[in-house]
Amino acid sequence: xxYALNKIFHGLLLVLGVTLISFILxxxxxxxxxxSLVGKNATAEQIAEVRHELGxxxxxxxxxxxxxxxxxxxDLGSSHSSGExxxxxxARTIPVTLALMVPGFxxxxxxxxxxxxxxxxxxxxxxxxxxxGFSVSSMSISFLVIIILMQVILSTPYGLNLFPVxxxxxxxxxxxxxxxxxxxxxxxxxxxxxxxxxxRAVFAEEAGRDHIRTARAYGASTAxxxxxxxxxxxxxxxxxxxxxxxxxxxVSGSLLIESYFGIPGIxxxxxxxxxxxxxxxxxxxxxxxxxxxxxxxxxxxxxxxLVDPRIG
Amino acid sequence: xxxxxxxxxxxxxxxxxxxxxVNVLDQVSFDLHQGEILALVGQSGSGKTKTAxxxxxxxxxxxxxxxxxxxxxNGSDLAALPExxxxxxxxxxxSMIFQEPLTALDPVFTVGNQLCSVxxxxxxxxxxxxxxxxQAALGRVGFPDPGHVMRRYPHQLSGGMRQRVMIxxxxxxxxxxxxADEPTTALDVTTQAQVLDQLVQLGQKDGxxxxxxxxxxxxxxxxxxxxxxxxxxxxxxQASVEELFANPRHVYTKxxxxxxxxxxxx
Ligand SMILES: Nc1ncnc2c1ncn2[C@@H]1O[C@H](COP(=O)(O)OP(=O)(O)O)[C@@H](O)[C@H]1O
Ligand SMILES: [Mg+2]
Numbered sequence: 001x002x003y004a005l006n007k008i009f010h011g012l013l014l015v016l017g018v019t020l021i022s023f024i025l026x027x028x029x030x031x032x033x034x035x036s037l038v039g040k041n042a043t044a045e046q047i048a049e050v051r052h053e054l055g056x057x058x059x060x061x062x063x064x065x066x067x068x069x070x071x072x073x074x075d076l077g078s079s080h081s082s083g084e085x086x087x088x089x090x091a092r093t094i095p096v097t098l099a100l101m102v103p104g105f106x107x108x109x110x111x112x113x114x115x116x117x118x119x120x121x122x123x124x125x126x127x128x129x130x131x132x133g134f135s136v137s138s139m140s141i142s143f144l145v146i147i148i149l150m151q152v153i154l155s156t157p158y159g160l161n162l163f164p165v166x167x168x169x170x171x172x173x174x175x176x177x178x179x180x181x182x183x184x185x186x187x188x189x190x191x192x193x194x195x196x197x198x199x200r201a202v203f204a205e206e207a208g209r210d211h212i213r214t215a216r217a218y219g220a221s222t223a224x225x226x227x228x229x230x231x232x233x234x235x236x237x238x239x240x241x242x243x244x245x246x247x248x249x250x251v252s253g254s255l256l257i258e259s260y261f262g263i264p265g266i267x268x269x270x271x272x273x274x275x276x277x278x279x280x281x282x283x284x285x286x287x288x289x290x291x292x293x294x295x296x297x298x299x300x301x302x303x304x305x306l307v308d309p310r311i312g
Numbered sequence: 313x314x315x316x317x318x319x320x321x322x323x324x325x326x327x328x329x330x331x332x333x334v335n336v337l338d339q340v341s342f343d344l345h346q347g348e349i350l351a352l353v354g355q356s357g358s359g360k361t362k363t364a365x366x367x368x369x370x371x372x373x374x375x376x377x378x379x380x381x382x383x384x385x386n387g388s389d390l391a392a393l394p395e396x397x398x399x400x401x402x403x404x405x406x407s408m409i410f411q412e413p414l415t416a417l418d419p420v421f422t423v424g425n426q427l428c429s430v431x432x433x434x435x436x437x438x439x440x441x442x443x444x445x446x447q448a449a450l451g452r453v454g455f456p457d458p459g460h461v462m463r464r465y466p467h468q469l470s471g472g473m474r475q476r477v478m479i480x481x482x483x484x485x486x487x488x489x490x491x492a493d494e495p496t497t498a499l500d501v502t503t504q505a506q507v508l509d510q511l512v513q514l515g516q517k518d519g520x521x522x523x524x525x526x527x528x529x530x531x532x533x534x535x536x537x538x539x540x541x542x543x544x545x546x547x548x549x550q551a552s553v554e555e556l557f558a559n560p561r562h563v564y565t566k567x568x569x570x571x572x573x574x575x576x577x578x
Contacts, residue, residue: 124374210415216370217410218403218430218481232420308420309465 003312011298018290023067026283028060033279071287077280081272086284089269096168097254097265103180104187105249109242111188112195117226119196120203131196138193143186147260150186166262183257202237206230235307243300247293316343317488317521318367318406322381325359325366325545329375336362337545344489349512349522351532351553353568354542360525361411363542364491368406369398386488404434407482409511411494413474417466423450423477424462430484449480453510472503476510483514490515491523496531508535529572533557541565553577 038050051057055066070076076086119131153159163182170176206212207230215229254267266285273281305312325337337359344350352360365371366378367390383390385405390398410416417426424446431442443462450458453476466474475495482490492511496504512535515522524536532539532553539556541549541564549562554577560566569575 123372210410210412211418213365213370214410214416215418216402217368217408219399219401219433220429221399224429229418229421233418235420310419310467 007298007301011294014294014297015291018293019068019071019287020064022283022286022290023064026279026286027063027067030279032056067283067287071284071291076284079273079281080278081276086280089281090266090284090288093264093266093269096170096263097250097258097267099170099176100168100180100183100257100263100265101187101249101254104184104191105245105253107184108188108191108195109245111192112199113238115192115196116199116203117231119200120207120230121222121226123204123207132200135193135196135200138189139197143190143256146189147186147257150182150189151260154182154185168261168263168265179263183261183263187253187257198241199234199238202234203230206233209233232307236304236311239300239303239307243296243303246296247289250292251289314346314348316384317346317386318344318523319382319384320363320367320380321383322379323363323366323383324379325362325371326377327375328377335545337366340542340545340547342540342547342550344521344523347516347519347521348537349515349524349535351536351539352523352525352542353527353529353532353539355527358542359545360542361493362545364408364493364523364525367491368402368408369393369395370402400434403430403481403487404485405487406489406491407485407487409475409478409482409490409492409495411497413471413478413498414466416478417474419466421465422462423464423466423469427462427477427481427484430481434485445484446480449484450477452483452514453477453480470503471499472507475499475503475507479507479511479514483518483520486518487520489523490520491525493525494527495524497526497528529568529575533575533577541568 033054034047034050034056037054038046042050048057055063058066074087076090078085079089082089115131115135119128122128151165155161155163155165163178165182168179170179203226207225212225212229215225220229251267251270254265255271256267257263258265258267259271269281270285272278273285320343321341323337323340324335327334327336340359340363342350352363354360362371366376366380367383369378369390371378378391380391385401390401393401417423424443427446427449428439428442431437431445432439435442435445437445446462447458450461455461455473455476461469461473461477466477469477478495482492490511495511496507499507508531512522514520524531526532536553538552539550540547541556541562543562543564549556549560549565551559551561556565557569557575557577560569
């Protein structure tokens with residue numbers, strides 16, 4: 001109980017910290033919108049009035065409090081460029097991004113875990129060398145090359161021509177599979193080398209522990225050693241990598257994949273908001289990402305306690 | 313003298329790492345007789361642990377080369393067994409207890425879980441049955457409340473308690489041989505005596521032959537029947553404990569005895 005309170009208190013402090021930083025960067029030092037609103041030849045009174053409406057004449061603390069209130073009540077205003085409420089933009093695009101990114105992210109990690117385990121089981125033999133060689137060489141291929149190759153091979157008349165190259169006309173499970181396939185495969189191949197190398201290193205370290213020798217000395221099979229002892233002892237680093245990749249994948253990963261596949265997700269919205277300086281959208285994305293990050297941190301701590309009895 | 317339970321002949325072990333080859337054991341031969349307590353003494357790095365590990369086939373073949381004329385357990389040759397055959401021996405016919413009680417048990421599984429898996433694996437017991445057996449095994453090593461210990465994780469137990477859990481695990485299948493690799497080196501002096509007494513008593517009750525690895529000649533004098541003296545991967549002297557203390561032959565044994573003045577055979 002004290003632990004939980006402590007965590008919540010820490011979480012709140014973190015939320016305040018990250019939102020404060022995003023407030024300072026995005027709002028306090030952000031672009032001044034007065035002159036785009038008042039038009040030419042405005043009088044000093046008109047200018048003052050607009051500034052008052054925008055809240056520019058209020059103190060730092062009041063404006064920060066206002067920003068927090070907006071974030072927590074999800075009262076995020078409307079996009080400057082399209083006039084659409086930010087809430088409805090988020091509700092429209094976040095599910096698309098999740099549907100787009102989650103399969104590739106999860107499969108990429110699971111495959112990395114499987115290859116890592118196989119590699120450690122076959123340590124020093126040719127399977128291990130093959131997997132390690134594959135990881136290292138795939139890490140040196142640019143993500144661009146992977147995406148373009150995937151598109152050419154799977155989605156053009158030069159290749160198999162099985163899937164659409166771009167877009168997201170999803171209305172049933174069949175069309176979802178059609179549009180998600182190539183981005184998912186691309187994401188898996190972009191991340192697989194890194195995932196495999198990371199997981200192999202974690203598993204190799206765990207496989208060298210003293211208690212593994214004990215398990216072997218009491219007749220445990222290789223499968224038991226790997227799937228029971230090595231895997232469970234590796235859960236803390238696995239959870240860490242998995243959880244802390246989430247913000248990265250959602251923000252930068254989706255930005256990349258969505259722009260190359262022309263998919264209207266949160267990454268594309270963010271990209272457009274940055275290039276057009278669409279303040280309300282940016283404020284919402286940055287603030288909510290920060291809050292999501294803190295939630296992930298709290299959840300991660302909780303998961304650690306679940307898998308490792310020594311923590312807590 | 314009784315017939316040997318374990319007979320090791322010409323055991324040599326080399327370690328390979330990026331082209332460098334190190335001889336770790338050189339033509340080690342010895343017998344362990346039925347019911348005896350045999351000491352394996354030698355300074356740190358002399359090859360005691362590797363001797364034990366290579367008998368059980370625990371050294372990973374990607375870095376270690378093991379060759380032996382024979383490692384005979386009750387007449388069958390372990391050196392000729394494939395991995396699957398060795399797995400049936402490990403923890404059932406030959407058990408091992410390790411030097412570091414802190415790291416020898418898996419930190420993320422309960423004591424009960426780890427103990428039960430020995431019974432399910434080697435005795436073919438189901439979960440329920442294995443739990444009953446595990447509790448009985450913990451009771452035998454003197455835990456007053458085995459059910460409570462079963463639910464503990466290793467880090468929640470003291471070093472002495474962990475080592476007693478290891479003894480329970482080692483005795484679970486009434487093995488013919490128990491190899492104890494410096495089982496008390498990491499414990500404080502009072503706990504040392506308790507754990508060793510327990511080990512020796514249980515071993516005698518079950519008729520287990522004990523290979524006791526130690527560098528403490530006091531322990532050798534107090535508990536053991538015979539001793540092997542190891543130096544740089546070779547066995548340089550073997551004799552009954554009385555003979556060894558009365559009439560050491562190798563210079564290294566003499567030096568050992570001099571540095572442990574006061575140790576006297578029982
Ligand atoms: N992991 C290892 N890698 C390389 N050499 C090792 C390793 N473990 C042990 N050795 C070598 O084997 C020798 C014997 O080690 P060990 O059997 O552990 O000695 P002891 O148990 O008598 O202290 C050491 O001197 C060392 O040279
Ligand atoms: Mg040792």
